[in-house]
Amino acid sequence: MTENDGYFLIALIVLPLLSAVSLMIIPSKERALIVGLTAISSLVMFFVSIYVFMAYSFDGSTFQGVMSYPWVENVGLLGENGISLKVGIDGVTASLVLLTGIVVLPGTWVSWKIQHRLKDFFILFYILTAGVYGVFVLLDLFFWFLAYETALLPMYLLIAVWGSTRKEYGAMKLMMMLMAGSIPIFVAIFALFAEVGLGTFDMEVLLSASKDEHFQKIFFPLVVIGCGTLGAMFPFHSWSPDGHAAAPTAVSMVHAGVLMKVGAFGVVRLGVQMMPEGALFWGPALVALGITAALYGAISALRQTDMKMLMGFSSISHMGYVFVGLGTMNVIGMTGAVLQMTAHGLMTALFFLLIGAMYDQSHNRDLPNFSGLAKQMPIWSVFFVFASLASLGLPGLSGFIAEVHIFIGAFRSYPIVGGLAVLTAAITTTYLMRALAQAFFGEANPKWDSLNEMTWIERSGAAVLVGAILLLGLWPSPWIDRIAPSLSQIPGLMM
Amino acid sequence: MTDIFGQTLNLNYVLLLPEIVLLIFSMLVIGIDAFKRQLNISGNVPVGLALAGLVVALTLSILQVNMDEDFARLIQVDSFTSFFRILFIAITLVLIVGSHEYIEKSVSHVGEFYGLLLLATVGAMLMASARELLTAYLAIELLSFSLYIAVSLARSDRRSGEASLKYVLLGGVASASLLYGLSMIYGVTGATQYHEISAVLSAGDTGLTTPLLLGLVLIIVGLGFKASAVPFHMWTPDAYEGAPIPVTAFLSATSKAATIALFLRWFGGPLLPIASDWQFILSGVAVATMVVGNLVALQQVNIKRLLAYSSIGQMGYMLMAIVAVGSGFGSDATSAVLVHLAGYIITNLLVFISVTHFFNQTGQEEITSFKGLAQSNPYLALMITAGLFSLAGMPLLVGFFTKFILFQAVVSAGHLGLVTVAVVASTVSLYYYLMVVRQMYLYEPEDGTEQWRLSLTGYVTTLALFVSLVVFGLWGTPLYAAADAAAAGMF
Numbered sequence: 001m002t003e004n005d006g007y008f009l010i011a012l013i014v015l016p017l018l019s020a021v022s023l024m025i026i027p028s029k030e031r032a033l034i035v036g037l038t039a040i041s042s043l044v045m046f047f048v049s050i051y052v053f054m055a056y057s058f059d060g061s062t063f064q065g066v067m068s069y070p071w072v073e074n075v076g077l078l079g080e081n082g083i084s085l086k087v088g089i090d091g092v093t094a095s096l097v098l099l100t101g102i103v104v105l106p107g108t109w110v111s112w113k114i115q116h117r118l119k120d121f122f123i124l125f126y127i128l129t130a131g132v133y134g135v136f137v138l139l140d141l142f143f144w145f146l147a148y149e150t151a152l153l154p155m156y157l158l159i160a161v162w163g164s165t166r167k168e169y170g171a172m173k174l175m176m177m178l179m180a181g182s183i184p185i186f187v188a189i190f191a192l193f194a195e196v197g198l199g200t201f202d203m204e205v206l207l208s209a210s211k212d213e214h215f216q217k218i219f220f221p222l223v224v225i226g227c228g229t230l231g232a233m234f235p236f237h238s239w240s241p242d243g244h245a246a247a248p249t250a251v252s253m254v255h256a257g258v259l260m261k262v263g264a265f266g267v268v269r270l271g272v273q274m275m276p277e278g279a280l281f282w283g284p285a286l287v288a289l290g291i292t293a294a295l296y297g298a299i300s301a302l303r304q305t306d307m308k309m310l311m312g313f314s315s316i317s318h319m320g321y322v323f324v325g326l327g328t329m330n331v332i333g334m335t336g337a338v339l340q341m342t343a344h345g346l347m348t349a350l351f352f353l354l355i356g357a358m359y360d361q362s363h364n365r366d367l368p369n370f371s372g373l374a375k376q377m378p379i380w381s382v383f384f385v386f387a388s389l390a391s392l393g394l395p396g397l398s399g400f401i402a403e404v405h406i407f408i409g410a411f412r413s414y415p416i417v418g419g420l421a422v423l424t425a426a427i428t429t430t431y432l433m434r435a436l437a438q439a440f441f442g443e444a445n446p447k448w449d450s451l452n453e454m455t456w457i458e459r460s461g462a463a464v465l466v467g468a469i470l471l472l473g474l475w476p477s478p479w480i481d482r483i484a485p486s487l488s489q490i491p492g493l494m495m
Numbered sequence: 496m497t498d499i500f501g502q503t504l505n506l507n508y509v510l511l512l513p514e515i516v517l518l519i520f521s522m523l524v525i526g527i528d529a530f531k532r533q534l535n536i537s538g539n540v541p542v543g544l545a546l547a548g549l550v551v552a553l554t555l556s557i558l559q560v561n562m563d564e565d566f567a568r569l570i571q572v573d574s575f576t577s578f579f580r581i582l583f584i585a586i587t588l589v590l591i592v593g594s595h596e597y598i599e600k601s602v603s604h605v606g607e608f609y610g611l612l613l614l615a616t617v618g619a620m621l622m623a624s625a626r627e628l629l630t631a632y633l634a635i636e637l638l639s640f641s642l643y644i645a646v647s648l649a650r651s652d653r654r655s656g657e658a659s660l661k662y663v664l665l666g667g668v669a670s671a672s673l674l675y676g677l678s679m680i681y682g683v684t685g686a687t688q689y690h691e692i693s694a695v696l697s698a699g700d701t702g703l704t705t706p707l708l709l710g711l712v713l714i715i716v717g718l719g720f721k722a723s724a725v726p727f728h729m730w731t732p733d734a735y736e737g738a739p740i741p742v743t744a745f746l747s748a749t750s751k752a753a754t755i756a757l758f759l760r761w762f763g764g765p766l767l768p769i770a771s772d773w774q775f776i777l778s779g780v781a782v783a784t785m786v787v788g789n790l791v792a793l794q795q796v797n798i799k800r801l802l803a804y805s806s807i808g809q810m811g812y813m814l815m816a817i818v819a820v821g822s823g824f825g826s827d828a829t830s831a832v833l834v835h836l837a838g839y840i841i842t843n844l845l846v847f848i849s850v851t852h853f854f855n856q857t858g859q860e861e862i863t864s865f866k867g868l869a870q871s872n873p874y875l876a877l878m879i880t881a882g883l884f885s886l887a888g889m890p891l892l893v894g895f896f897t898k899f900i901l902f903q904a905v906v907s908a909g910h911l912g913l914v915t916v917a918v919v920a921s922t923v924s925l926y927y928y929l930m931v932v933r934q935m936y937l938y939e940p941e942d943g944t945e946q947w948r949l950s951l952t953g954y955v956t957t958l959a960l961f962v963s964l965v966v967f968g969l970w971g972t973p974l975y976a977a978a979d980a981a982a983a984g985m986f
Binding site: 161 | 903915932970
């Protein structure tokens with residue numbers, strides 16, 4: 001990446017914010033203008049994300065495209081470069097930026113059919129997007145946390161105003177749990193600044209500064225609990241099914257697809273990269289929590305009837321793999337964890353897009369109410385089966401490549417956990433097949449004869465995600481070549 | 496000129512010009528209002544005079560920014576003083592411009608009301624600039640007495656009189672306690688000048704531990720009352736609820752800020768040598784204030800009471816930073832308090848002025864009456880939401896930046912435990928702010944979706960405050976630099 005590519009990283013934050021501001025000015029009656037503007041800006045973000053991902057290539061320096069503007073310095077507590085607007089990405093964030101670009105594009109498309117206050121929806125949606133991009137590209141802890149909170153806050157209104165099924169309850173529960181999750185992060189950030197004592201929030205400086213081992217052991221779990229809440233880590237996951245069930249389609253897509261990855265990424269950046277000794281110490285606990293979540297989520301998913309609840313628990317299970325991978329503390333396992341973030345993000349976004357496409361017509365998501373949908377909505381069903389296959393880890397699709405890495409990493413460090421992880425994959429197959437058998441095959445229920453096939457917009461959105469899933473599944477090396485070298489820079493990591 | 500001890504006194508009256516101008520204008524406003532029928536002058540003259548006085552005083556204060564000089568060893572005009580002078584005058588200015596319709600409609604004795612606001616501003620300015628205990632005490636009383644009356648001036652609202660009476664009685668007790676405490680300090684050290692007290696106390700053991708501690712406790716009680724610190728906060732919700740809304744705003748902004756200024760002057764100056772004696776008391780008070788303020792706010796149904804408890808919670812954060820001042824972290828902690836104070840005031844003014852306009856239109860102040868405001872007046876709903884989110888310390892707004900700096904200062908001074916409580920409390924606060932936001936955005940208005948607009952001055956003031964909310968939220972450098980310069984004047 002050349003130095004000037006930093007402008008593209010800044011553009012990733014500025015574009016969605018600019019779109020949100022322009023939307024504020026457009027009168028809400030002008031639907032065509034709103035649709036046009038969001039179409040352009042989501043497409044531009046999509047291509048900039050791809051460019052940024054392609055431009056990154058590991059060449060010895062972890063962070064690339066680094067650009068820094070001093071913001072607040074040499075006053076009070078703050079010394080040189082106290083707070084600076086600093087951007088830059090490593091291999092992990094390069095792949096997550098790409099994921100965000102891919103998910104936001106179809107997320108924008110499927111939201112165009114919203115009738116109620118479309119403009120306000122997109123304003124909040126793009127503020128959220130700006131926050132997500134910010135978390136990935138910002139390299140200053142003050143702005144990092146600012147972006148983190150910016151990504152959370154719009155969720156409340158997005159769910160409470162545009163959601164369904166107990167939306168107020170779901171929104172408030174999600175909001176309060178995620179905000180409670182930022183308490184330990186907030187505290188850990190302050191402690192980190194004070195511990196390093198250089199008067200700067202520059203993350204590159206903080207990453208390379210030496211930190212006391214006891215300090216790392218105390219504050220690593222705080223970061224894991226805080227970011228883990230957003231990553232739906234067991235036992236801080238209970239907002240996830242309720243929140244997902246209540247959220248509107250695009251919000252579910254972005255939330256499960258990207259926002260949960262922000263949490264897991266927080267564990268990587270603030271946890272493992274910032275406090276490697278703490279991570280080594282607490283690694284086993286992370287693996288234990290991860291595998292518990294994987295099993296617990298999968299077993300709970302067996303009993304769900306609401307499709308979105310099913311996906312909520314399935315997400316908990318899949319995010320469990322991520323934490324197993326992070327806890328292995330070897331490069332293969334951690335690479336798998338980051339791949340799993342991307343894979344799960346794509347796959348779950350596809351699921352929520354499909355569920356939304358059906359729910360908008362039927363206003364019903366209960367699996368027992370459906371049967372033989374494959375006859376009524378054949379194309380929709382093909383997509384759904386494809387998503388299920390990706391989710392259960394069929395070779396050739398994205399889930400496989402990620403899970404294989406995690407399993408190998410887990411077997412290296414904790415063989416028993418590796419075994420349990422494989423068992424989880426089997427349970428995953430069971431609940432997905434059960435859902436498919438119940439709703440898609442068998443006699444068609446005449447009650448649902450009126451259901452229409454997906455619109456062309458929805459098909460294109462699904463196709464984008466399917467393409468990405470296939471690409472990652474069949475040709476994962478662009479991802480692995482970027483992720484693995486960046487992670488191998490973490491001190492104390494086994495190969 | 497020399498005093499009775501033969502020391503030369505600096506009687507440079509220029510130093511007091513902002514205060515003198517405000518005093519003259521307050522008398523003019525009250526005087527003219529008394530004779531407005533006989534003189535046959537329009538109703539706009541009092542507000543015009545008040546604004547003119549404020550603008551002149553503001554200009555003079557800005558001209559004196561770089562001064563560091565004392566007046567007769569009673570008043571110190573330094574950067575700390577200038578910071579608060581500008582802040583206080585600006586608050587009054589914004590309040591009057593933003594809510595003059597309310598004042599003309601819902602306040603009895605309009606002229607006296609403006610005059611009292613100016614007098615209270617002078618009191619607050621003197622509190623920040625005093626360098627001697629008795630001057631500080633007189634300044635407190637000037638502020639308090641003006642406010643005792645102003646609280647009672649809500650037209651046709653019986654709660655107003657009740658609120659005023661409660662405030663007077665409890666305020667009197669607090670003042671007595673404060674004065675008694677000051678007399679103890681004087682008794683122990685034999686001085687009322689801050690720097691002399693500091694010198695005596697840092698010279699070593701005075702041998703009079705009991706009266707010193709008693710004095711400290713009494714001072715904390717007295718100031719704690721003014722700052723609405725728990726457990727001396729009981730008057731706050733009643734006074735806030737009964738007072739005319741601009742006075743409530745004044746109580747939550749100027750009165751609180753002046754008290755914090757005094758806290759900083761006293762606990763960062765004369766009382767700093769005995770920090771170990773008061774730090775644990777203030778820690779306890781700060782924790783109680785943060786916890787009680789934010790928890791009790793959860794069950795409020797009246798917006799003014801809600802904001803009262805929320806401001807109690809906010810005072811807890813600042814008291815926590817006073818503890819950090821005692822940990823040899825004076826200048827950094829002070830600038831952090833000042834920056835948070837400024838951010839809090841901008842935010843609070845935005846919320847209160849928005850609520851004032853809401854009340855002008857609807858006559859309601861229950862939280863449920865905000866139902867559907869996002870449809871009947873989306874602009875005002877956005878203003879209130881931004882203000883509440885900023886109070887909760889949400890990003891993109893000034894509250895996030897200032898809270899971040901404040902908490903960081905306290906952690907750097909070694910009080911991680913206190914900050915943990917503060918962060919938890921501030922998360923709780925988000926819940927009750929969201930309850931208001933929920934009413935505005937999730938529900939339909941009860942009486943149809945009839946759109947209404949603000950007055951021009953309403954738009955101007957709220958928009959100006961909103962813009963500074965966002966600008967300082969994203970680029971807090973000027974605010975922090977000003978606060979840092981002010982703090983540097985003290986240490």
